[in-house]
Amino acid sequence: xxxxxxxxxxxxxxxxxxxxxxxxxxxxxxxxxxxxxxxxxxxxxxxxxxxxxxxxxxxxxxxxxxxxxxxxxxxxxxxxxxxxxxxxxxxxxxxxxxxxxxxxxxxxxxxxxxxxxxxxxxxxxxxxxxxxxxxxxxxxxxxxxxxxxxxxxxxxxxxxxxxxxxxxxxxxxxxxxxxxxxxxxxxxxxxxxxxxxxxxxxxxxxxxxxxxxxxxxxxxxxxxxxxxxxxxxxxxxxxxxxxxxxxxxxxxxxxxxx
Numbered sequence: 001x002x003x004x005x006x007x008x009x010x011x012x013x014x015x016x017x018x019x020x021x022x023x024x025x026x027x028x029x030x031x032x033x034x035x036x037x038x039x040x041x042x043x044x045x046x047x048x049x050x051x052x053x054x055x056x057x058x059x060x061x062x063x064x065x066x067x068x069x070x071x072x073x074x075x076x077x078x079x080x081x082x083x084x085x086x087x088x089x090x091x092x093x094x095x096x097x098x099x100x101x102x103x104x105x106x107x108x109x110x111x112x113x114x115x116x117x118x119x120x121x122x123x124x125x126x127x128x129x130x131x132x133x134x135x136x137x138x139x140x141x142x143x144x145x146x147x148x149x150x151x152x153x154x155x156x157x158x159x160x161x162x163x164x165x166x167x168x169x170x171x172x173x174x175x176x177x178x179x180x181x182x183x184x185x186x187x188x189x190x191x192x193x194x195x196x197x198x199x200x201x202x203x204x205x206x207x208x209x210x211x212x213x214x215x216x217x218x219x220x221x222x223x224x225x226x227x228x229x230x231x232x233x234x235x236x237x238x239x240x241x242x243x244x245x246x247x248x249x250x251x252x253x254x255x256x257x258x
Contacts, residue, residue: 005194005216006030006145008178009168013147016167017160026160027150038140052077053134053223059126061085066120072108077131083110085118086125093123136223144200147212154207161210165199168214172197187225195219 010030014021021028059070083100084092095112103109114120149160168175176194183190197216205211 004181005179006032008175012171012175013164013167017163020160026156029148031146035141035143050133050135053132053136055130055132057128061123061125066112068111069109074132076107077133079131081130084127085123086127087122088124134223139220141218143216143218145214149210150208152208157210189223191221193219
């Protein structure tokens with residue numbers, strides 16, 4: 001469940017502080033520590049039942065044929081759908097409803113009718129937020145991480161500790177984005193996201209070592225695909241023994257004895 005948080009943190013520090021860690025002036029290692037599951041917040045009585053959920057699809061944009069068509073990964077639930085163009089820098093451009101044309105026979109398929117003045121030269125993808133019917137649950141946990149800094153130069157060690165603290169505090173959202181992980185196999189998928197991360201304390205276990213302790217709040221969203229007999233909407237409610245009336249999808253007859 002920790003996802004790629006230790007790797008994301010080490011990458012953030014080495015790229016942000018190349019003078020310290022790029023040439024080996026200071027030794028750096030990041031380790032994932034204890035992982036504690038929040039039993040109370042993770043309890044979900046409806047975990048095995050189909051229910052409405054939000055889904056985000058990131059689709060590849062075709063600059064040679066921007067109109068598409070494009071296909072969602074799951075059948076959408078009735079309701080609003082939001083569509084963006086996404087650039088290589090991960091900037092989002094909101095599309096107006098008239099610029100998105102949904103297929104009348106297949107609810108997963110749509111085409112684009114972009115305004116002539118739309119500049120799509122930097123666009124690399126299409127992001128769609130829509131509702132689905134899914135079987136899912138969320139597991140919340142807290143993970144601790146150790147950042148170990150090591151050098152025999154006392155001044156360099158103090159400098160490294162201060163700069164590492166600065167990088168972490170100023171890039172918490174970047175760290176959370178880099179640590180997001182998604183896994184799929186068969187009918188099951190899991191998405192691990194960092195909801196919050198921060199420093200807890202620093203210690204000096206040895207003269208040439210500084211140890212920083214971080215605390216991260218994680219959320220794992222577990223989902224599985226619907227079976228053929230799950231999530232189907234109720235089309236008719238009939239009274240046993242009475243013939244169906246095509247004009248009355250809900251036909252409940254109540255006998256009252258006087």
